[in-house]
Structures are given as structure tokens and as C-alpha cells.
Amino acid sequence: MPLPAEMDTSSPKHLRDKYAIIGVGETSYTRGSGRTTRALGTWAVRNAIEDAGLKPSDVDGMLSYQSGDSTFAPFIAGDLGIRLNFYMDVFGGGSSTEALIGMAMGVIEAGMCKTVVLFRAMNGFSQVRIGGTGARSAVPVSGDMLHSRAYGWQSAGQLFSFTFLRHMYDFGTTPAQVAAVRAAHSAHAANNPKAYYQKRVSVEDVLASRIICKPLHLLDCCVETDNATAVIVTSADRARDGRHPRALIRGVAGRVCKPRVDMHYQHGPISTVAGKYAREILWPNAGVGPADVDVTGSYDAFTFTTLLQLEDYGFCKKGEGGEYVSDGTIRLGGRRPNNTSGGHLCEGYTHGMNMVIENVRQLRHDADDSCPRGTDGRRRHTYDYREGGCRQVKNCEVTANLGWAMPGTGSAMVMRRD
Amino acid sequence: MSIKADYLGMPLSIDELDAENLAYFKYCAEHDFHLQLCESCDLLRYPPTTACPWCMRREAKWVPVEGRGAVHAYTEVHHAIQPAFKAFTPYLVLLVDLDRQKGRPSAEEALRIVGNLATPEGKLAPPDVVGRVGIGTRVRMVFSDVAPGLALPQWTIDETAQQPKPWRYAEA
Numbered sequence: 001m002p003l004p005a006e007m008d009t010s011s012p013k014h015l016r017d018k019y020a021i022i023g024v025g026e027t028s029y030t031r032g033s034g035r036t037t038r039a040l041g042t043w044a045v046r047n048a049i050e051d052a053g054l055k056p057s058d059v060d061g062m063l064s065y066q067s068g069d070s071t072f073a074p075f076i077a078g079d080l081g082i083r084l085n086f087y088m089d090v091f092g093g094g095s096s097t098e099a100l101i102g103m104a105m106g107v108i109e110a111g112m113c114k115t116v117v118l119f120r121a122m123n124g125f126s127q128v129r130i131g132g133t134g135a136r137s138a139v140p141v142s143g144d145m146l147h148s149r150a151y152g153w154q155s156a157g158q159l160f161s162f163t164f165l166r167h168m169y170d171f172g173t174t175p176a177q178v179a180a181v182r183a184a185h186s187a188h189a190a191n192n193p194k195a196y197y198q199k200r201v202s203v204e205d206v207l208a209s210r211i212i213c214k215p216l217h218l219l220d221c222c223v224e225t226d227n228a229t230a231v232i233v234t235s236a237d238r239a240r241d242g243r244h245p246r247a248l249i250r251g252v253a254g255r256v257c258k259p260r261v262d263m264h265y266q267h268g269p270i271s272t273v274a275g276k277y278a279r280e281i282l283w284p285n286a287g288v289g290p291a292d293v294d295v296t297g298s299y300d301a302f303t304f305t306t307l308l309q310l311e312d313y314g315f316c317k318k319g320e321g322g323e324y325v326s327d328g329t330i331r332l333g334g335r336r337p338n339n340t341s342g343g344h345l346c347e348g349y350t351h352g353m354n355m356v357i358e359n360v361r362q363l364r365h366d367a368d369d370s371c372p373r374g375t376d377g378r379r380r381h382t383y384d385y386r387e388g389g390c391r392q393v394k395n396c397e398v399t400a401n402l403g404w405a406m407p408g409t410g411s412a413m414v415m416r417r418d
Numbered sequence: 419m420s421i422k423a424d425y426l427g428m429p430l431s432i433d434e435l436d437a438e439n440l441a442y443f444k445y446c447a448e449h450d451f452h453l454q455l456c457e458s459c460d461l462l463r464y465p466p467t468t469a470c471p472w473c474m475r476r477e478a479k480w481v482p483v484e485g486r487g488a489v490h491a492y493t494e495v496h497h498a499i500q501p502a503f504k505a506f507t508p509y510l511v512l513l514v515d516l517d518r519q520k521g522r523p524s525a526e527e528a529l530r531i532v533g534n535l536a537t538p539e540g541k542l543a544p545p546d547v548v549g550r551v552g553i554g555t556r557v558r559m560v561f562s563d564v565a566p567g568l569a570l571p572q573w574t575i576d577e578t579a580q581q582p583k584p585w586r587y588a589e590a
Contacts (some may be wrong), residue, residue, distance in 0.1 A: 001447065023588060036435070114440070130498045131499065133499055137499050137501065138501070140429040140430070140431055141425075141428060141429065141431070141438075142430065142431040142432060142433060143432075143433070143436060143439065144465070146430065146439060146467040146570075147532060148532065149428075149500070150425065150428070150430060150570055151532055151533060151534050152495060152498060152499075152500055152502070152503035152506075152509060152511060152534065153493075153510050153511040154499055154500060155499045158493055158495060158499070159512065161491075161493035162491035162492070162493065162513045163491075164491075165491050165492065165493065165553075165587060166490070166491040166553075167453065168587065169491070169553050169585050175588060187585045208496070210496070211494075211496045211497075212495075212496060212497045213493045213494060213495040213496060214492075214493055214494040214496075214587040214588075215493075215587050215588075260471060263464075263465065263471075264472075265491075265530045265532075266464065266527060266528070266529070266530055267512055267524075267526060267527055268488070268526030268527065268528070269526055270491060270513075270530075405541045
């Protein structure tokens with residue numbers, strides 16, 4: 001359902017369906033990779049190139065994002081014999097994937113290169129802890145941090161909790177509703193042989209886990225892992241030669257911000273997140289609305305981030321996110337499953353890219369679950385979502401990825417099956 | 419001149435180029451809360467910035483602001499990340515709506531000042547005091563002295579105010 005024209009803030013839509021994701025790849029999701037980020041990134045990019053059925057010489061652009069915790073693109077390209085016509089390594093974590101996919105489309109459109117691989121390589125458990133412990137908690141406090149870290153207000157969970165708690169206050173959202181996100185994603189991960197946590201947990205398990213900082217229990221928080229992920233973007237025309245059905249990009253929104261950005265709490269309502277603004281770019285660009293989407297990939301650094309984004313992108317009414325995530329809608333077999341791989345809560349933490357990879361596989365109708373393969377090598381999906389079974393969503397045609405950097409910044413992308 | 423100091427075993431520093439923070443914390447060190455007032459649009463802003471977020475003007479003057487308000491949101495930290503705070507769990511980080519300028523320039527805006535719940539002397543509050551505070555609690559500003567030219571603004575329960583029943587997580 002398109003939004004009214006007066007809400008359309010984006011530029012002309014001539015790129016709709018003009019670009020596609022042609023290859024996806026990753027390493028295993030581990031805690032203790034025993035490898036450098038250079039090795040992880042190289043392997044993920046190689047896997048994506050092989051998945052696409054390309055040669056290294058077919059790729060001539062590279063993008064990466066990192067927070068001083070990874071290896072720059074030229075090293076990965078050099079290791080794989082890729083000669084680059086374009087590369088850029090940008091600073092950032094969550095919400096980068098969709099934004100960089102938009103940049104890849106832009107540089108190809110500008111004629112700067114033909115095919116771009118994006119990667120994120122990180123030892124988020126064994127080297128730079130994403131949760132902020134270890135070296136990240138020991139740096140001197142200066143500048144803007146005097147107004148945050150000096151108060152023991154530094155980790156993502158601590159920084160976001162004002163938003164989470166205020167949502168409970170403003171709308172009566174309950175801890176059990178929020179915990180349903182973990183229960184759903186863990187059920188999905190149980191059907192994902194590569195997920196780091198494959199054990200199903202219940203709402204009661206989440207509520208019984210210890211408090212980290214209110215309103216977050218331990219199981220409201222995602223896992224920190226070591227891994228690399230990669231996706232390849234090229235023109236829809238060039239993508240016809242690929243090994244898989246194309247995942248066509250309908251529209252992107254990149255790092256859309258609330259007013260005051262880094263000081264977004266100065267501007268309310270603080271229980272509203274950047275999706276409220278991003279949706280005014282995303283849906284008109286994509287030419288579809290929330291009701292047209294079959295599968296969502298709403299970033300789950302925390303259970304709450306999934307809920308808040310689904311709500312502010314318009315999958316339910318404002319304030320009804322608690323009901324939306326706990327009434328079965330987001331589970332496999334439900335009306336619109338979210339994070340069918342298990343997401344950051346269970347599969348592994350890669351700052352959003354694994355959720356894009358999962359949706360590409362869903363659109364190919366080739367989720368890598370335990371279903372048997374036919375003689376053509378493709379899986380014969382059973383659509384039996386019991387533990388250890390299928391995780392392919394039936395007739396998946398349209399997906400939405402909702403990337404999160406923090407309450408004040410988000411990115412998004414809509415893809416469709418060819 | 420730059421400031422380097424130790425707070426709860428945590429190194430704090432203000433660079434000599436950071437004129438806005440040097441001025442802000444110098445007032446705090448005198449237990450006096452000042453914010454920048456834009457000379458063009460007459461709005462206060464927090465934290466210190468180099469331009470006005472509403473009109474882009476650079477010129478501002480430091481004016482005294484009464485440190486009173488109500489808790490807008492909070493987090494109660496049980497698992498401290500920073501070593502400096504491990505001895506003080508559970509501690510509260512508060513987001514406080516200042517009474518001054520609340521609802522301006524738009525209804526959803528306020529000067530929302532971050533700080534810990536502290537004793538009137540500026541020490542992190544003990545657990546029995548932490549348990550009394552939630553959304554709506556009326557608080558007043560106190561200061562934690564760190565070094566000459568540097569004190570951190572903090573919040574303590576305003577014992578003189580009429581207190582609403584605070585909203586606390588999982589106690590509603």
C-alpha cells in the first residue's frame with residue numbers, strides 16, 4: 001500500500017528494480033574464530049563470489065564498514081586477485097548494510113564500476129567486544145563522552161534503554177511481549193544449522209534470565225560473535241547471468257536520522273525511532289507498503305529494536321508493537337515472519353548483514369535449512385517448521401530489511417523475487 | 419588549558435581546544451549550572467554545542483539555569499560494563515526533563531539532562547534510594563566534584579517537592 005504522495009520525500013524512482021543482489025556469503029558464526037579479520041573477510045567475499053557464479057575479475061568495486069575493528073577493502077581485494085575500480089571503507093556498525101547497498105547502486109549508476117561486493121569482517125567476541133567490555137570500556141573519557149560515559153552510560157544496551165523503558169511507560173508494553181521476540185527468533189535459529197545458538201527458549205526463560213540494565217534481561221540482548229559476511233550488488237541486467245534467481249532491489253533508505261541525531265533524546269517522543277522518518281523514503285521508493293511484505297529482517301541487537309522498528313515502519317499501529325511481536329505474526333508459519341535465520345539474537349552478530357543474506361535466500365526460495373535436496377541440488381522445502389525442520393517461508397515474494405544504528409538512526413531496504 | 423582528572427578510577431579529560439566543555443564544566447565546578455543561550459533565537463541548548471541547533475547561529479551566552487525537573491526515562495544498571503561502576507551496582511542513569519524550556523520550541527522537546535541518581539553530597543546513590551526513583555520523580559541537581567575546573571552535574575531526589583508515585587519497570 002503506497003503512502004500518500006505528500007509524504008513522498010524521495011527523489012525520482014528510476015532505480016527501482018534496476019539493481020540486484022546476485023551473491024551472498026559468510027564464514028561460520030563462532031566465538032573464537034582463531035583467524036584475523038583479514039582471513040574472515042577474504043573467505044566471506046570468496047564465498048559470495050562463488051555463490052554468484054562469478055570470477056574475481058567480474059568484481060571491480062568493494063565497500064566495507066567497520067569501527068576500527070576490521071581490515072580495509074584493498075587487503076581483501078588483493079588477497080583474492082580482485083583489481084578494483086572503486087572502493088571505500090566507511091565508519092559504522094548497524095544500519096550500514098542497507099546504506100552501503102544504496103551507495104553501491106549509486107557508484108555503478110555513476111559509471112564508476114560494474115559490480116560491488118560489500119563485506120563486514122569482525123571478531124566481535126574474541127577481539128573488539130561489541131558490548132563495550134574489555135578495551136572499549138577502558139578508554140579515557142573526553143569530549144562528548146563526558147556527558148555519557150562518565151555516568152556509566154556507554155554500552156548499546158545502556159544507551160538505548162531510555163527509549164525501551166519509555167515505550168513501556170508510554171504504551172504499556174510488557175516484558176513478556178518483548179521477550180516473545182527472543183522466543184520467535186530462537187525457534188527460527190533451531191532450523192538454521194549455522195546459527196550460533198540453536199536452542200529454543202521460551203518467554204519464561206527470557207524473563208527468568210538476569211537483569212543487565214532495566215528493562216533488558218540477558219536474553220533480551222544479542223550474542224557477540226566472530227564472523228564475516230558479504231553481499232554482491234550489480235545491475236539487474238548483469239545479474240541475469242547469475243546462478244540464482246535475482247533478488248531485485250526495490251528501494252533503499254540509508255542512515256536516516258531523527259532530529260538532533262547524536263543528541264536525539266532532546267527531541268521526543270523518545271519512544272519513537274528513526275524508522276518513522278525512514279519509512280517516508282522507503283515505501284514510496286519501493287512502490288510497496290508494509291502489507292505487501294512477506295518477510296521482515298528487523299535488526300535485533302535487542303528484542304526491543306525489532307519491536308520498535310516494525311512499529312515505526314508501519315507494520316502495526318504506533319504503540320501496538322508489543323502485540324504485533326507476541327501474537328504469532330513474526331514466527332515462521334505466521335503472517336510475516338521476522339529474522340528467519342535467528343538474527344543477531346541467535347544466529348550471530350554481523351551488524352545487520354546476515355539479515356540481508358537471509359532475505360536474499362528467502363527470495364531465492366533456498367533457505368539453507370535441513371530439508372532434503374533434489375537431484376538438481378536444490379532443497380525440497382517441507383514447510384514443516386518444527387524444531388530442526390524447514391525455515392523457508394512459502395511463496396516469499398517481497399522482503400524488508402530494517403537496519404538499526406541506534407534509536408536516532410536507521411536504514412532500510414525492500415527486495416523482491418525476480 | 420586542558421584538564422585531566424580521575425573519577426572513580428576512570429580517566430576524564432577536557433582538551434584545551436574544547437572551549438564549550440571547558441566553560442560548561444567550569445561552571446559545574448562552582449556548583450553552578452549554566453547552559454548556552456542563543457543570542458538570536460533565545461533558546462537554551464544541551465549538551466554544549468558550537469552552534470544553535472534551531473537557527474545555526476554561533477553566538478551564545480552562558481546563563482544560569484535552575485537544575486530542577488522530573489525523570490523522563492531511566493535505566494537501572496545491574497551489570498556494569500565499565501570497571502569504575504562495578505562497585506556501585508545497581509546504579510541509575512537518569513534522563514531528566516528540566517522545568518525550564520520544557521515543551522519548547524516544539525511540544526515534544528525539552529532540555530533532557532543525563533546524570534546518575536546521587537546523594538545530596540554527589541555520591542552515587544545506595545540501593546534503597548535507587549528503589550524509590552522512577553519516571554515522574556522530582557529531582558534537583560547536585561554535583562560530583564572531580565578536580566579544579568571539573569565537576570559532574572548529578573541528580574538527587576527533591577525532598578522539598580510534592581512527589582508523584584513514580585513509574586518503575588515491572589512494578590506498574
